[in-house]
Amino acid sequence: xxxxxxxxxxxxxxxxxxxxxxxxxxxxxxxxxxxxxxxxxxxxxxxxxxxxxxxxxxxxxxxxxxxxxxxxxxxxxxxxxxxxxxxxxxxxxxxxxxxxxxxxxxxxxxxxxxxxxxxxxxxxxxxxxxxxxxxxxxxxxxxxxxxxxxxxxxxxxxxxxxxxxxxxxxxxxxxxxxxxxxxxxxxxxxxxxxxxxxxxxxxxxxxxxxxxxxxxxxxxxxxxxxxxxxxxxxxxxxxxxxxxxxxxxxxx
Numbered sequence: 001x002x003x004x005x006x007x008x009x010x011x012x013x014x015x016x017x018x019x020x021x022x023x024x025x026x027x028x029x030x031x032x033x034x035x036x037x038x039x040x041x042x043x044x045x046x047x048x049x050x051x052x053x054x055x056x057x058x059x060x061x062x063x064x065x066x067x068x069x070x071x072x073x074x075x076x077x078x079x080x081x082x083x084x085x086x087x088x089x090x091x092x093x094x095x096x097x098x099x100x101x102x103x104x105x106x107x108x109x110x111x112x113x114x115x116x117x118x119x120x121x122x123x124x125x126x127x128x129x130x131x132x133x134x135x136x137x138x139x140x141x142x143x144x145x146x147x148x149x150x151x152x153x154x155x156x157x158x159x160x161x162x163x164x165x166x167x168x169x170x171x172x173x174x175x176x177x178x179x180x181x182x183x184x185x186x187x188x189x190x191x192x193x194x195x196x197x198x199x200x201x202x203x204x205x206x207x208x209x210x211x212x213x214x215x216x217x218x219x220x221x222x223x224x225x226x227x228x229x230x231x232x233x234x235x236x237x238x239x240x241x242x243x244x245x246x247x248x249x250x251x252x
Contacts, residue, residue, distance in 0.1 A: 002029035003232060008081045010034045010074075012064050012121060013091030015042030017190030018140065021219025022088055022226050024049060027057060029227075034058045034077045034084075036091070064091045064117030067124075074124045083132055086230045087125045089118040090140040092158075094192065099153040107154045114158035115165070122169055122180075130176045136230045137173070137180040139166050140222075143245055145184070163241065170239030179238040181229045186245025188217040212247030 009026045013019040014035035020042075023033045027050035035050075037043035040061050047057035060076050062069040077084055093113045095106045118139050129135025141162040148156040163182055170180040187193060187207050193216065197204045208214055225244045228234055243249055 002031075004227070004230075005030040006032065007085040008032045008034065008077065008083050009086045009088065009230075010036065010077055010084050010121075010125065011088045011090060012036040012062075012117065013140075014046050015039045016046075017192055018185060018188055018219045018222045019088070019090045020046045020049070022090070022223035023047075023057070025220060025223040025227060026086075032056050032058070032081050034060060034073075034080075036060050036062050036064065036073050038063045038091075063113075064089075064121060065112035067120050070117075070120045071124045074121075074128065078128055084125055084128045085132075085135060087121060087129075087135070087137045088140070088226055088230075089121045089137065091117050092140065094155050096151040096155065096196070097153075098151050102154050110154045110158050114155070115161045118162055118165065126173060126176075126178060129173075129178045133177050135178045137169070137178065138226050138229045139180070139182045140185065141166070141182045141241070142185050143243065143249055146249055166241070167239050174238060179229075179234070181234075181238060182241035183222060183225050183229060184241050184243040184245065184249075185222045185225075186217055186243070186248045187211065188219060188222055190219060210248060210251075211245070212251065215246065217244060217246065 009031045011019050011023050014023045015037035023035055023046050026033050035043045035046045043059045047059045050057040060073040062073040141159045144156040145159040145163050166182045173180055222244055225242050
């Protein structure tokens with residue numbers, strides 16, 4: 001029996017990609033998974049897929065940049081299952097433009113979803129975990145926090161900010177037995193990546209050549225890292241990050 005059987009997992013951005021892969025992985029381990037997404041069709045599809053694995057799921061439509069909606073989502077989960085054991089703060093938006101062509105609206109949207117969204121989820125989930133005297137938070141912050149490319153100025157800023165936020169949050173939460181870490185995914189085969197590859201097909205070969213393991217991650221590769229950080233095997237790990245990138249960051 002998995003140690004996650006019966007545990008309540010809250011996943012933002014669970015309607016596709018890494019979020020969906022993580023939801024399906026925890027569902028297979030008989031966890032109770034709450035999928036949070038602004039896209040009702042995608043989010044409900046993830047829950048329907050979980051039912052195929054006999055994992056009880058719950059979909060809650062919410063915009064993570066909206067405090068009231070996040071609070072309502074947390075309340076809905078607690079009313080349904082009574083607790084939240086793991087938060088995977090994964091929701092994000094990505095807009096690629098050169099710095100001088102990035103509009104204030106672009107900047108504010110990415111800050112609102114990527115950075116403020118993680119803050120709001122933590123803000124409203126931590127009191128639930130504090131009352132339980134335990135909990136685990138995993139924040140998704142791709143490798144742009146360390147190494148980025150042209151046209152990623154605003155996106156990279158949000159991801160770097162998440163690392164600093166995670167470290168400070170880990171210190172705030174440690175006295176309550178709540179661990180906070182980041183997962184750092186590399187290039188992952190998701191609909192978002194495929195969309196960007198379609199706009200610039202030569203990027204696919206370029207990326208493959210830069211990754212030492214010569215393949216993209218699968219959503220399940222990243223999900224397994226989230227599972228590890230949320231598990232008892234990581235009970236003494238907080239305030240740090242786990243990179244799952246096929247060796248991309250190792251080569252500088």
